[in-house]
Amino acid sequence: MEPDPDLASLVGLRTVKAGHYAQYRGSEARVGRVMLALDGISKALVQTAAGPEALVVAVVETVRDHLGAAWVLFALADGQLVGTGPRHLIAGPDGQILAFEGVQSAESPTELPDVVLNRLNDVLRGEVAVLHAPIADDHHVHVPVELDGDVVGGLSAWTDAGQRVDPADLTVLRILASQATVALVNSSLFLQVQRRADELADRNDELVRTQRELWAAQRTALLGTERARIARELHDSVGQSVLSAGLQIELCRDDVGGAAAERIDKAVKLSRDAMEQLRGAIYTLAKSGGPSTSVADTLRELCSLHMPPDVDVTVTVRGRPRELAGDVQHAVLRIAGESLFNAALHAQARRVTVTLEYDGQGVRLLVDDDGIGDPPELRSVLAAAERDDITSGRSRGLVNMASRAAERGGGFAIRRSRLGGIRIAADIPCAEKGAV
Numbered sequence: 001m002e003p004d005p006d007l008a009s010l011v012g013l014r015t016v017k018a019g020h021y022a023q024y025r026g027s028e029a030r031v032g033r034v035m036l037a038l039d040g041i042s043k044a045l046v047q048t049a050a051g052p053e054a055l056v057v058a059v060v061e062t063v064r065d066h067l068g069a070a071w072v073l074f075a076l077a078d079g080q081l082v083g084t085g086p087r088h089l090i091a092g093p094d095g096q097i098l099a100f101e102g103v104q105s106a107e108s109p110t111e112l113p114d115v116v117l118n119r120l121n122d123v124l125r126g127e128v129a130v131l132h133a134p135i136a137d138d139h140h141v142h143v144p145v146e147l148d149g150d151v152v153g154g155l156s157a158w159t160d161a162g163q164r165v166d167p168a169d170l171t172v173l174r175i176l177a178s179q180a181t182v183a184l185v186n187s188s189l190f191l192q193v194q195r196r197a198d199e200l201a202d203r204n205d206e207l208v209r210t211q212r213e214l215w216a217a218q219r220t221a222l223l224g225t226e227r228a229r230i231a232r233e234l235h236d237s238v239g240q241s242v243l244s245a246g247l248q249i250e251l252c253r254d255d256v257g258g259a260a261a262e263r264i265d266k267a268v269k270l271s272r273d274a275m276e277q278l279r280g281a282i283y284t285l286a287k288s289g290g291p292s293t294s295v296a297d298t299l300r301e302l303c304s305l306h307m308p309p310d311v312d313v314t315v316t317v318r319g320r321p322r323e324l325a326g327d328v329q330h331a332v333l334r335i336a337g338e339s340l341f342n343a344a345l346h347a348q349a350r351r352v353t354v355t356l357e358y359d360g361q362g363v364r365l366l367v368d369d370d371g372i373g374d375p376p377e378l379r380s381v382l383a384a385a386e387r388d389d390i391t392s393g394r395s396r397g398l399v400n401m402a403s404r405a406a407e408r409g410g411g412f413a414i415r416r417s418r419l420g421g422i423r424i425a426a427d428i429p430c431a432e433k434g435a436v
Contacts, residue, residue: 036066053086059155059180060091066172067141067165069157071116074180075123076145080152081181084188088120115140115158123154134174136167143173147181155180215326294321295329299336299354306340312351319358328430331404332356332365335412338397339367339424347371347421362410362429373422378414401426 060072075088090098090112098112112120119142132151135142139161145153155177159165252264296317303313324332336354343349349371357364382398398414401424405412410428417423 055180055184056086056089057097059176060089060097063155063157063173063176064091067157067159067169068163070160071113071158073116073119073123073154073156074145075120076153077126077151078124079126080150081147081185081188083192084184088124090116090120113158116156119154119156134170136165136170138164141165141169141173143170143177145177145181147185152181211326212323215323215329218326218330295324295332296321296356298333299356302333302337302340303352303354306337307344307352311344311349313354314352315354315356317356317358321358324363324430328363328408328428331408331410331428332363332426334404335365335401335424335426336367338401342373342397343367343369343371343422347373349421351419353419362427365424365426365428367424368417368419369421370417370419371421375414375416375422378422382414 056074060074063069063072069091070093072091073088074090076084078087086099088099092098092112132144134144135156139159140157142154142156144151145155155173157165157173256264296315300315303315307313340352340354343352347369349369351370353366353368355364355366355368357366378398382402385396385399386402402412405426405428408428408430410426412427413423413425415423415425
């Protein structure tokens with residue numbers, strides 16, 4: 001009985017004779033093999049991130065499993081896809097993976113058949129012109145490996161006598177060859193990007209170290225400038241005054257006698273001792289100190305430079321300390337130095353506190369003293385100096401502090417301190433550079 005015509009057109013069968021059924025089963029088997037090969041292709045393509053070696057191994061193993069091949073060869077011609085590797089890979093009997101570079105077999109290498117070795121040499125030498133056309137013999141299949149229209153290598157497989165190659169297998173090998181080449185290039189690019197990222201990370205670390213060294217050098221230079229200035233003032237003013245006083249006392253030696261002469265001798269000795277102490281202090285100040293490790297350390301050194309030994313000075317840090325940009329550091333330290341100088345010279349302070357506060361927006365500097373300064377008067381002096389109404393040195397110091405804060409986009413204020421004297425407050429915004 002013949003099947004219904006419409007049903008026959010759907011199933012593609014006119015009878016249920018044994019020959020037609022066998023043909024159907026053969027087609028079904030080929031479809032199954034192709035589906036398994038496509039699954040192998042998908043597994044091979046996801047090997048890109050694992051590196052090019054793993055990718056090529058997955059490709060040749062997929063070809064071997066799909067065809068039941070005894071030998072599979074994947075090779076790139078010399079001079080093509082430079083920088084990718086391995087350049088060639090061979091899957092041999094019993095699951096052996098052979099190569100002259102790149103991936104190495106854990107087992108002892110098997111001698112290559114002449115047909116495999118000749119094909120390898122042809123591809124490596126670039127003699128792929130004769131291999132441009134696909135080959136599908138009973139026990140051999142070959143497809144060119146192409147990229148951007150150029151033949152860059154070849155993919156070949158050989159089966160044993162009992163395993164025939166179906167012409168439809170060419171399609172599977174074309175897919176594997178094309179996708180493997182593109183994925184091989186992508187894998188190489190992926191590795192290059194990783195190397196570049198590592199290089200950039202190393203250079204960034206080096207830049208951060210260089211920045212910190214530069215900022216430390218700036219702090220050291222600032223301290224050196226302060227030391228030189230104080231040493232020069234001691235030499236040119238205090239030193240000359242002590243020396244002149246000693247000379248004047250010695251001139252009076254011949255005009256007095258008795259107990260007065262003894263007092264004059266003692267005064268001369270004291271002036272000479274004072275001069276020697278000044279020379280020692282000047283020499284110590286003029287010596288270049290080592291680099292400071294932080295802004296807080298530099299503030300402590302500034303306090304020791306500016307404040308007399310009998311003044312109680314403390315430095316406090318609040319918040320999470322972090323590295324400050326060079327211009328911010330310079331502004332903070334200059335404002336602190338000028339504030340300490342004013343507290344020691346003008347305010348006659350006996351106690352000074354320096355506070356450095358870090359927050360999410362920037363850094364705040366507070367310098368408090370218990371001296372005789374008057375905040376309203378100093379604010380009036382600052383306002384007049386900013387209008388250029390007065391030109392005294394003290395007013396220029398106030399203007400310089402306010403200008404340094406303003407140049408960094410911050411604020412400057414003069415208030416009454418809880419210690420009883422003056423509070424200098426400077427707020428300077430800054431981008432966070434990382435905790436230190």
